[in-house]
Amino acid sequence: MQVSRVRALRGPNLWSHHTSVEVVLNCTPDEECVGNLAGFETRLRARFPALSPLQPTGHDDRIPMAHVFELAALDLQAQAGCPVTFSRTTATVEPGVFQVVVEYSEEAVGKLALELAEQLIQAALDDAPFDLDGALAQLRDLDEDLRLGPSTGSIVHAAVARNIPFRRLTEGSLVAFGWGSKMRKIQAAEMDRTGAIAESIAQDKDLTKKLLDAAGVPVPHGRVAVDADDAWAAALEIGLPVVIKPKDGNQGKGVTVNITTKEQMTAGFAAASEFRDDIMVERYLPGNDFRLLVVGDKLVAAARRDPPQVIGDGVLTVRQLVDQVNLDPRRGNGHSTSLTKIRFDDIALASLAAQGYEAESVPPRGRRVILRNNANLSTGGAATDVTDDVHPEVAARAVAAAHMVGLDICGVDLVCDSVLKPIEEQGGGVVEVNAAPGLRMHLSPSFGKGRAVGEAIISSMFADGEDGRIPVVAVTGTNGKTTTVRLIAHLLTAGGLRTGMTNTDGVYIEGRAIDRGDCSGPRSARNVLMHPDVDAAVFETARGGLLREGLAFDRCQVAVVTNIGSGDHLGLNYITTLEDLAVLKRVIVQNVADGGMAVLNAADPIVVTMADNCRGDVTFFAADSQHPVMSMHRAKGRRVVYIDNGHLVAAQGKTQYKVALSEVPITRNGTVGFQVENVMASVAAAWAVNMPWESICAGLKSFAGETDNAPGRFNVFSYRGATVIADYGHNPDAIIALVNAVDSMPAKRRSVVISGAGDRRDEDIRQQTEILGNAFDDVLLYQDQCQRGREDGEVVALLRQGLQGAKRTTHIDEITGEFVAIDKALARLSEGDLCLILIDQVDEALAHIAKRVAEG
Numbered sequence: 078m079q080v081s082r083v084r085a086l087r088g089p090n091l092w093s094h095h096t097s098v099e100v101v102l103n104c105t106p107d108e109e110c111v112g113n114l115a116g117f118e119t120r121l122r123a124r125f126p127a128l129s130p131l132q133p134t135g136h137d138d139r140i141p142m143a144h145v146f147e148l149a150a151l152d153l154q155a156q157a158g159c160p161v162t163f164s165r166t167t168a169t170v171e172p173g174v175f176q177v178v179v180e181y182s183e184e185a186v187g188k189l190a191l192e193l194a195e196q197l198i199q200a201a202l203d204d205a206p207f208d209l210d211g212a213l214a215q216l217r218d219l220d221e222d223l224r225l226g227p228s229t230g231s232i233v234h235a236a237v238a239r240n241i242p243f244r245r246l247t248e249g250s251l252v253a254f255g256w257g258s259k260m261r262k263i264q265a266a267e268m269d270r271t272g273a274i275a276e277s278i279a280q281d282k283d284l285t286k287k288l289l290d291a292a293g294v295p296v297p298h299g300r301v302a303v304d305a306d307d308a309w310a311a312a313l314e315i316g317l318p319v320v321i322k323p324k325d326g327n328q329g330k331g332v333t334v335n336i337t338t339k340e341q342m343t344a345g346f347a348a349a350s351e352f353r354d355d356i357m358v359e360r361y362l363p364g365n366d367f368r369l370l371v372v373g374d375k376l377v378a379a380a381r382r383d384p385p386q387v388i389g390d391g392v393l394t395v396r397q398l399v400d401q402v403n404l405d406p407r408r409g410n411g412h413s414t415s416l417t418k419i420r421f422d423d424i425a426l427a428s429l430a431a432q433g434y435e436a437e438s439v440p441p442r443g444r445r446v447i448l449r450n451n452a453n454l455s456t457g458g459a460a461t462d463v464t465d466d467v468h469p470e471v472a473a474r475a476v477a478a479a480h481m482v483g484l485d486i487c488g489v490d491l492v493c494d495s496v497l498k499p500i501e502e503q504g505g506g507v508v509e510v511n512a513a514p515g516l517r518m519h520l521s522p523s524f525g526k527g528r529a530v531g532e533a534i535i536s537s538m539f540a541d542g543e544d545g546r547i548p549v550v551a552v553t554g555t556n557g558k559t560t561t562v563r564l565i566a567h568l569l570t571a572g573g574l575r576t577g578m579t580n581t582d583g584v585y586i587e588g589r590a591i592d593r594g595d596c597s598g599p600r601s602a603r604n605v606l607m608h609p610d611v612d613a614a615v616f617e618t619a620r621g622g623l624l625r626e627g628l629a630f631d632r633c634q635v636a637v638v639t640n641i642g643s644g645d646h647l648g649l650n651y652i653t654t655l656e657d658l659a660v661l662k663r664v665i666v667q668n669v670a671d672g673g674m675a676v677l678n679a680a681d682p683i684v685v686t687m688a689d690n691c692r693g694d695v696t697f698f699a700a701d702s703q704h705p706v707m708s709m710h711r712a713k714g715r716r717v718v719y720i721d722n723g724h725l726v727a728a729q730g731k732t733q734y735k736v737a738l739s740e741v742p743i744t745r746n747g748t749v750g751f752q753v754e755n756v757m758a759s760v761a762a763a764w765a766v767n768m769p770w771e772s773i774c775a776g777l778k779s780f781a782g783e784t785d786n787a788p789g790r791f792n793v794f795s796y797r798g799a800t801v802i803a804d805y806g807h808n809p810d811a812i813i814a815l816v817n818a819v820d821s822m823p824a825k826r827r828s829v830v831i832s833g834a835g836d837r838r839d840e841d842i843r844q845q846t847e848i849l850g851n852a853f854d855d856v857l858l859y860q861d862q863c864q865r866g867r868e869d870g871e872v873v874a875l876l877r878q879g880l881q882g883a884k885r886t887t888h889i890d891e892i893t894g895e896f897v898a899i900d901k902a903l904a905r906l907s908e909g910d911l912c913l914i915l916i917d918q919v920d921e922a923l924a925h926i927a928k929r930v931a932e933g
Contacts, residue, residue, distance in 0.1 A: 078142050078198065079103040083191065085184050088599060089668045090627030091661050095163045095180040098187040100146075104173045108142035114202070121201040125149065125209055127156050141166070142198065143175035149194035150179045150187075157216035159186060169651045176651065183223045186216055221409075223248065228266050228516035231531030239535060241545045242631055244603070254538065255545020256630075257577065257611035261538045267513035268485045268538060275483030279512040280325040282357050285482060292481040294474050295506040297492075299359025305346040309339050311358040318361040320508075321345040323353035334450040335361050344427070362492040362506050366452040367463065369472070369489040369496075370519055370530060371479040373537040376472040378519035378528040379464045379496060385419040385448040385457030389440025395429060396421060396436045399448065407521065408457075416523065419448055419457030460518035462525030463496055470499040478510050486534060488514025548574070548613040548766045549606075549630055551665040554639030554678075555658075556811045557755045558597075558617045560790040561639055561762075564743070564755060564780055566615040568763040571776030577605035580617040582788060582919065586610060593920075598622025602629035613766065618665055620658070624650050632670035635765045636691070637758050638662060641683040642810035647838060659683045669693040674765035676758055679706040679717075696765060698757040700750070702726070716764070718757045723747060725757060727764055734770045736760075742781045748821040749791060751814035784927065789919040791818065794930045798908030800824065803916050803926055807834045809844040815913060816852045824911030828855035830902045831915045832895065833876050835867035842872060843879035850883025853913070855905070857890045859898035861917040896925050903929055 082101040090097065111117050111131070122128055129148050131140045144166040151164040163180040181187025193212045200207035225233060229250040236243050236254050244253045250265040262269040267276075278284055286296040299315055301324060302308035312319040321342065322332040331352040333345030349356045370378040387398035399419050402408070408416040419425075421436065425448045429435060432446060440446050452458040471491070479487035493505025500506065519528045539545055548569070552562045559580045566578040570588070578585045579601040584592035586608055592601065597619035605614050606629065616629070641659055652658055666675045666687045673693035678684045680699040685706055688695045697710045702719035711717045716729045725741070727734040738747035741756055756777065763773050784792045789805035800822060806815050819827070829849050833842040849856060858876045860869065873891055880886055892898040895917055902912050903926075916922035 078105070078108055078146065078195070080191070080195065083188065084625060085181075085188070086178075086627040087184070088627035088629055089631060089664060091623065091664060092165055092178045093163050093180070094631075094668065095161075096182070096184070096627075097163065097178045097180050098150075098184070098191060100177040100179075100191060101169075102143045102146060102175045102177050104142045104175065106173065109173055110139040111142055111145055112140060117201055120204055121145070121198070124201055124207040125152070125197055128152050141168075141175060143177050146191075146194050146198060147177045147179055149197050150177075150190045153193055153197075153212060153216060154179075154181065154186060154190045157186075157213045157220060159183070159216070159220055161187075170653055183220055185223055186220045189216060189219055225250065225252075226265075227520055229263070231516055231520050232263055232266070232534050233531075235529070235531035235535040236545075238532070239539065239544060241535065241539060244607075253607065254535075255547075256549070256606040257547040257608060257614065258575065259543070259545045259547055260607070260609065261545065263534070263538075265513045266486050266516055266534070268534075271485045271512065272483055276512045278482050279484060279487075279510050282322070282324050282509060285510055286359075288481045289478050289507055289510070292477050294478045294481070295500050297360040297362050297506045297508060299357055302346070302356050302358050305343045308346050308356060308358050309342045312336065312342060315358065315360045319358050320361045321349055321356060321358050323349050324355035324357045325353055332451045348424070359508070362504070362508065364492050364494045364503070364505055367491040367493070367496055368460075368514070368518060369467070369475040369491055370514060370516070370528075371475050371484075371487045371489060372530070372533045373485060374476055374480070375533070376467060376475050377464075377533040378530050379462070379467045380460040380518045380522055380525075381463050381496075382452035382454070382518065383459045383461070384450060384452045385425075385459075387419075387440075387446050387448070389442055389444040389446060391439065391442035394437045394439050395434055395446055398440075398446070407523075416459065416517070416521075417455055417457050421448075424449060454515060454518050459523035462519070462522040462528065464519075464528055467496045468498055471496050474500055474507070478507050482510050484510065484512055485537065486514065487511065546632075546634075546670075547606075547611060548635070549633040550613070550615045550635040550637065550762050550766065551618045551628070551630075551633045552616065552637040552639065552758075552762075553618040553620075553623075553662045553665055554637075554684075555642045555645045555808065556806075556814065557639040557751060557758070558619070559805075560743075560752070560755045560787050561637060561758050562615050562617045563787050563790075564759040564776075565637070565762045567780045567786065568759060568768060568773055568776035569613045569615065569766060571779070572763070572766075572768040572772035574612040574766075575610055577608055577611040577614045578616075579605055579614075581619070595619075599626045599629035606630065620652065620661055623661055623664055624652075628664065628668060630668075632668055632673070633665060634670055634673045635676060635762045636665040636669045636673070637676040637762050638666065638678060638684045638687060639754065639758055640678050640681045640810070642681065643808075645808040645810075645837070645841075647841070649836065655683060659687070663687040663690050666691050674716075674762075676761040676765065678754070678758070679704050679710070696761040698754070698761050700753060700757075716761065718761045718764075720747070720753060720757070725753075725760060727760055727770075734764075734773075736774050736777060740774075741777045743777075743787070743791075749818040751811075751818065752791060784923045788923055789916055791815075792923065794926060796903060796930050797906060797933065799906040799910040799912065801903070801906075801912050801914065801926065801930070803914045803923055805917075805919055806915050808837065809841060809848060812845045812848045815915075816848060819911060819913055820852070822911060823909075825907070825909040826855070827853045827911050827913075828857065828902055828905065829853040829913045829915070830857045830859065830898050831876065832859045832861045832898075832917055833872040834917075835872050839875055842875040846876045846879030847883075850880045850886045853886060855888045855890075855902075856880060856883075856886050857892060857898050857902050859892045859895055861895050895922060899925060900929070 084099045086097045147164045147166045154161045161180040165178045167176045318335045318337045320334045331349035366382045403418040408418045475489040488511035490509040519530045562580045566576045569576045579596045581595045583590045584596045597617040602616045667690045675691040679697035696716040698718040700720040714730045724735045744752045792803045794801040
């Protein structure tokens, strides 16, 4: 068994909606049926007893090793606690070669599971040991390192429940919600609109207290101390007992409370100095430690925090009692679990000494032993939910504190006896406000019920009914994708939306190129969705990116399939038939949002079948309004777009919108059939995005299909009285469409310049010139720069083979170099001739032609 390729599918893909790892696996003949491997399954289950059954009950099928690998990779993740359920194994056209797909929740964990599954199988084959516990521990540890912590995770889960898309921007806690101009970001529990000044104020404890005091919020008074002696002097000024802590701190680091002696002050100053240079001394407030969580203008949760402690039983030592408490599965290291393990360090030992204990002391039964003076969860403290007990006046003071500092999400630390009555009545005060507060104590308190703080934060960021989504239009098909994408983007722009677009030419934001080259994959689409100036996005969705990584989005509002025809790129990446290609192309249709729209070519039977896979509605388009699919669809009161008496008609029920093709320059008065199809698809897509018909008509009239807005898509030039057409047509269907288009254009003599893409099948390359040989007098074959895996001269030889027996072609040339071929073709033209140039280097070739035209 050999793994030959691993791909991470980071979005909806050919196999499922799940993020998955796809593997190409080569099995030996013996491994094509593991039942032939004596004792293998028994040895395998001895090493991994929780492995799922290899096949459903009652079946007796041949099980390839690839399927065992699939189940092992999935079940190892599941046993490690990862929420995964989907996997699949598919045989390819190559004997012994399989595609295995396994879901992951964290990409690196999924890839590690593949490695461990391979090791497990090899151990079973060799009858060698396999450390299952160690493997599961590896997966758990890696998953814990990578997955979002409880605070950020709760916000993400709340967003998912609201159908708000999210994207994790780093391995940390920086997360984006929504797309484009509607996107918002958080970092842990801090919003993107929280100002740096507010965060700076919250970090400065002294300044915070001054502002809160000015706002009428009770605070303990104090001042900054320069050394231990000054700190003791400050304590005497304020009045004992006092608290000492870093002026700019968090998570209770370096905090010592209830100081009553100079020795305690000296030790506390040293502890605080380990974290910051500026040390603060303030009045100690007796009472309980409360954390009040404010989001926006509301108090959404409150908890009483208790310091890390154990209760003596008269038998166990303090150290043993701590170990016992730390066995609680809710306690872990760091912030990945709802509680943190109690630390047994110098601070804990000092706290014990103050109570007359050592680590090995045995406290009397029922005696409470405090391990730290502060009550932060990050140091092992516990929390009890008191949200329902908070007095309205206490809540108002917490909200006032958050607003005074300027924090959208604020953790207000309050010390008082009880939250049941106003702070002033009990001599309490707000001791700190915290930016990016931890949410663990509110989500999963040690006692009491958890609070939906993630939902509160999302509701503060997105109003009711908002999902952070902008209209996304995905376009795929065999031909016409790029022109359709460009025209849809143009129509949306005409409707007032700032539009981002990706295609095989580049990435465009409001018509400005921000990247060049083939940008029809998911990486470019994700970049557009991250752009803050985008109100709508239109993506060319090519097969390569779909196979390589899946979609860049979870759902689209509109999916457009221009055509499948006779296909393209067949034979690559195990897509060998039209049916295979259709299954791949329909991925965008399967991922149309509820209430969205699929725009499908009614004249293409394979495309029509995709309607059954759409969770939204369907608009069919075809030139012939009487086509059975069109007639049936319209009879049901659903949307259709067709051509009638020289007009494009968009109809639903009794509603009709019309525009004359004579007013749509790209169609050349309706004579260029494939452009008419592209326009119908584009109009249907813009209609689905609820563009006003007036804006659609205005956009159609202003889209000329020239080199500036549709390069390489039937660009027409006039050269010395001859007509020159440049187009990027690279498959038989495109060639047929071009021949049909130029047939309607008068010409004395017709010539064509063509090369071929080497990554097509031999028959596809030959078929192109078979078509051209019946429509053109002169054919100039050229070898371009990139042969895409072919030997020199191989593509041109295939093109010449296609011209054998040509009915019209009388002259054939073979030329090396695209520009040389263009120059030779132009030099031969006379007034009234027509030349079709099938370009390869689109921008460069168009610039070269434009230069020759300008020179006359």
